[in-house]
Amino acid sequence: MNDQHDHGALGDAEYAEFMELAAEEGFDIEEVEGAIEEAGHGPLPVLAVVGRPNVGKSTLVNRIIGRREAVVEDKPGVTRDRVTYEAEWAGRRFKVVDTGGWEQDVLGIDASVAAQAEYAIEAADAVVFVVDAKVGATDTDEAVVRLLRKAGKPVVLCANKVDGQSGESDAASLWSLGLGMPHPVSSLHGRGTGDMLDAVLEALPEAPAQTFGGAAPGGPRRIALIGRPNVGKSSLLNKVAKEDRVVVNELAGTTRDPVDELIELGGITWKFVDTAGIRKKVHLQQGADYYASLRTAAAVEKAEVAVILIDTTETISVQDQRIITMAVEAGRAIVIAYNKWDELDEERRYYLEREIETEMQQVSWAPRVNVSALTGRHMEKLVPAIETALAGWETRVPTGRLNAFLGEVVAAHPHPIRGGKQPRILFGTQAGSKPPRFVLFASGFLEHGYRRFIERRLREEFGFDGTPIHISVRVREKRGAQYKKKK
Numbered sequence: 001m002n003d004q005h006d007h008g009a010l011g012d013a014e015y016a017e018f019m020e021l022a023a024e025e026g027f028d029i030e031e032v033e034g035a036i037e038e039a040g041h042g043p044l045p046v047l048a049v050v051g052r053p054n055v056g057k058s059t060l061v062n063r064i065i066g067r068r069e070a071v072v073e074d075k076p077g078v079t080r081d082r083v084t085y086e087a088e089w090a091g092r093r094f095k096v097v098d099t100g101g102w103e104q105d106v107l108g109i110d111a112s113v114a115a116q117a118e119y120a121i122e123a124a125d126a127v128v129f130v131v132d133a134k135v136g137a138t139d140t141d142e143a144v145v146r147l148l149r150k151a152g153k154p155v156v157l158c159a160n161k162v163d164g165q166s167g168e169s170d171a172a173s174l175w176s177l178g179l180g181m182p183h184p185v186s187s188l189h190g191r192g193t194g195d196m197l198d199a200v201l202e203a204l205p206e207a208p209a210q211t212f213g214g215a216a217p218g219g220p221r222r223i224a225l226i227g228r229p230n231v232g233k234s235s236l237l238n239k240v241a242k243e244d245r246v247v248v249n250e251l252a253g254t255t256r257d258p259v260d261e262l263i264e265l266g267g268i269t270w271k272f273v274d275t276a277g278i279r280k281k282v283h284l285q286q287g288a289d290y291y292a293s294l295r296t297a298a299a300v301e302k303a304e305v306a307v308i309l310i311d312t313t314e315t316i317s318v319q320d321q322r323i324i325t326m327a328v329e330a331g332r333a334i335v336i337a338y339n340k341w342d343e344l345d346e347e348r349r350y351y352l353e354r355e356i357e358t359e360m361q362q363v364s365w366a367p368r369v370n371v372s373a374l375t376g377r378h379m380e381k382l383v384p385a386i387e388t389a390l391a392g393w394e395t396r397v398p399t400g401r402l403n404a405f406l407g408e409v410v411a412a413h414p415h416p417i418r419g420g421k422q423p424r425i426l427f428g429t430q431a432g433s434k435p436p437r438f439v440l441f442a443s444g445f446l447e448h449g450y451r452r453f454i455e456r457r458l459r460e461e462f463g464f465d466g467t468p469i470h471i472s473v474r475v476r477e478k479r480g481a482q483y484k485k486k487k
Contacts, residue, residue, distance in 0.1 A: 018399050018427075018429055021403075021427050022427070022441065027441060027474075027476055043301070043331070044086065044093055044094050044095045045094045045095070045125040045126070045204040045205050045206070046084075046094070046095045046096075046097060046123055046124045046125050046126075046301060047087075047094055047095065047096050047097065047124060047125070047126050047127070047128060047200060047204060048097045048099060048120040048121055048123075048124035048126075048127045048128070049061055049064075049096060049097065049098055049099060049120075049127075049128045049130060050099045050120055050121065050127055050128070050129055050130070050144060050148075051099075051129060051130035051131060051141075051144065051158075052138065052140045052141060052144070054132075055130045055131060055132040055160055055161075056130060056132070056160045056161060056187045056188070057098060057099065057130050058098055059187040059188055060128070060130060060158065060160065060185070060187035060193075061085065061096055061098040062187075063187045063190055063193050064087050064089075064096055064193070064197065065085045065086070065087045065096060066087070066088075084096070084097050084098075084297050084301075084326075084329075084330075085098065089197040089198075089200070089201060090197070090198070090201060092201055092204075092206075094200075094204055095301075097120050097123070097124060097297065097298075099120040118147060118151075120298065121147070121148070121151045121153055122298045122302075123297070123298035123299075123301040123302055124153055125153070125154075125203075125204055125205055126153060126154040126155070126156065126200065126203035126204045127148060127151075127153050127154070127155045127156070128155075128156050128158050128196070128200060129144065129145075129148060129155050129156070129157050129158065129179065130158045130160050130187075131157065131158065131159055131160065131174055131177070131182070132160055132161055133159040133160060133161055133162050133167055133170040133171045133173075133174065133182070133184065134161050134167070134170060136170065136173060136174070137173075137174060137176060137177055141177065142177075145177050145178070145179060148179070154203035154204075155179050155180070155203075156183065156196060156199045156200050156203055157174060157177065157179045157180060157181065157182045157183060158182075158183055158185050158187075158196055159171035159174050159182040159183060159184050159185060160185050160186070160187055161186065161187075161188075162184035162185060162186055162191065162192065163186045163188075163189060163191065167184065168184055171183075171184035183195060183196040183199060219271075220262060220269045220270055220271040221268075221270055221271070221304050221305065221386075221390065222270075222271045222273065222302060222303045222304050222305070223270050223271065223272050223273065223303060223304070223305045223306075223307055223386065224273045224296075224299040224300050224302070224303035224305070224306045224307070224332070225237060225272060225273065225307050225309065226296050226299065226300060226306050226307070226308055226309070226323055226326075226327065227308055227309035227310065227311075227320070227323060227339075228311075228317065228319045228320060228323065230311075231309045231310065231311045231339060232309055232311065232339040232340065232373040232374075233309055235373035235374060236307075236309065236337070236339065236371070236373035237261060237263075237272055238373075239373050239374075239376050239379055240263055240265060240272065240379060240382065241261055241263050241272075261273075265382070265383045266383040266384075268383070270386075273299045273302070273303065296323065296326065297326060297330075300326060300327055300330045300332060301330060303332055304332065304333060304390065304393070304434075305332060305333040305334070305335060305386050305389055305390060305393075306327035306330075306332045306333070306334050306335075307335045307337050307382070307386070308320075308323060308324055308327060308334060308335070308336050308337065308363075308366075309337050309339050309373075310336060310337070310338050310339065311339060311340055312338045312339060312340050312341055312343070312344055312348070312352055312370075313340050313343050313344070313348070315355065316352075316355045316356070316359040316360065320359075321359065324360075324362065324363055325362070328362065328363065328468045331434075331435040331468055331470065332393075332435070332468075333386075333389035333390050333392065333393035333435070333466050333467050334363055334366040334389060334466055334467070334468070335366060335367050335368075335369065335382070335385045335386055335389050335466060336360065336363060336366045336367070336368050336369070337369050337371050337382065338352075338368065338369070338370045338371065339371055339372065339373050340372060340373075340374070341370040341371060341372050341377060341378070342372040342374070342375055342377050343372075365392075365459055365464065365465060365466065365467075366389070366465075366466050367385035367386075367388050367389055367465060367466050368385075369381045369382055369385050385466070388465050388466055389465065389466025389467060390466070391463075391465070391466075392436075392463055392464045392465040392466045392467040393433070393434055393435055393436075393466065393467040394433050394434055395433065395436060395462060395463060395464055395467075396430060396433050396436075397430050397436075397462050399428075399429045399430070402428055402429065402430060402438075403427050403428065405457075405458075405461055405462075406425050406427070406428055406440075406454075409425075409454065409457050410424060410425050413453065415444075415446060415447070415450050416447070416450070418447070421444055422444075423442055423443050423444030423445055423446055423475075424442060424443045424444070425440050425441075425442050425446070425454070426441050426442060426443060426476070427440075427441055428440040428441060435467045435468045435469065435470060436464060436467060436469050436470070437469075437470040437471075437472075438458070438469065438470070438471045438472070439471075439472050439473075439474060440454070440471060440472070440473045440474070441473075441474050441475075441476065442473055442474070442475050442476070443475070443476055444475060445473075445475055446473050451471055451473065454471065455469050455471060
């Protein structure tokens with residue numbers, strides 16, 4: 001790390017002091033630099049994997065991420081909840097959006113593929129377009145190509161199911177799509193995936209040193225309204241806009257296209273994104289749910305703040321939990337808006353508070369507003385909650401102050417002894433913000449419970465209201481192990 005911009009959130013003087021501390025504690029300097037750089041990156045670039053049903057998208061995603069996580073089944077339309085994964089190739093990390101798992105619409109497959117691909121491409125920095133080389137380019141593939149050209153994103157063409165030399169000519173025929181060189185790949189056996197991923201890295205931008213959460217610096221702060229269907233997202237957007245900008249219908253899923261609205265609230269212009277689920281058809285029920293989750297993921301990736309709406313008249317559901325997890329894992333500032341508060345009776349309010357205590361524990365740090373999108377109740381509290389969450393999201397703790405705090409915490413509450421040893425936090429630094437990312441350097445493995453304790457104490461000491469906190473731990477190698485390596 002030769003220039004001052006490579007120190008993540010650390011200034012030159014702070015960086016030099018920190019490295020001196022690391023050397024005193026016996027840490028390898030390259031390892032420390034690598035840990036800070038890794039933890040201090042901004043949002044990871046996003047790669048969308050698109051293509052028609054049953055061309056091997058999920059198998060390819062599993063190959064890219066190096067584990068069998070995306071559901072694979074030999075039929076089109078296998079739905080799943082999670083659509084975004086983290087991957088690494090040649091030392092670079094990126095996110096992969098798997099766009100498989102939707103129900104075929106036999107009455108209009110081209111339209112279905114176009115809709116599915118459009119939502120994924122919206123948030124992507126680059127696209128892998130998967131085509132079955134054995135079948136060749138179909139009319140549906142041509143429809144996706146038109147969409148890709150319109151989007152203007154870099155595209156890597158993957159000619160899948162090329163299991164040997166005999167399939168190379170099949171792959172070559174895909175030059176006709178006009179997307180450049182087809183990369184012959186067998187996602188099932190791994191053949192050719194390395195060369196394809198090299199091309200992907202050329203197409204993807206580098207992760208920025210600091211994150212601006214998807215909005216250009218100085219531009220309007222970007223707010224994603226997310227929540228399960230019919231929770232009141234469109235009604236809330238209309239209420240804050242003081243006019244009917246979005247169609248509202250009591251049927252779940254009437255919003256079809258993403259709606260970005262510049263809205264002035266509290267003297268500030270914000271960019272709101274309505275992410276309601278798309279219209280459901282009976283034979284596309286699962287597919288519509290999948291589209292909704294895909295587009296919610298896309299909106300969250302581009303946002304700085306996720307306002308998560310919870311329908312207070314219904315029990316907090318597994319689907320609510322998944323949406324919360326999606327926003328937390330994306331590292332966005334979070335506000336929880338409990339909607340339809342005006343419809344609660346005393347009994348429901350009592351049980352809701354118990355549900356919040358148990359089911360919403362993972363985001364107990366998020367600002368909470370009790371609102372009614374229908375009547376406008378407490379709508380004025382939304383902006384202060386968003387501003388609080390953004391302030392926590394951007395908070396930066398100087399390294400000196402952080403280490404003084406860590407020293408006090410470790411002295412008062414040392415890590416439990418395990419196997420005759422007591423691991424200790426030696427020092428740490430905040431490598432990035434938006435969201436806050438910390439690297440702790442320790443003498444041994446820190447248990448998950450102790451890491452949670454450290455996070456809780458960080459929040460008590462420094463605030464961090466409304467933001468996830470990422471903590472990574474690097475363990476110092478035994479000096480004997482270092483000596484053996486050098487030998």
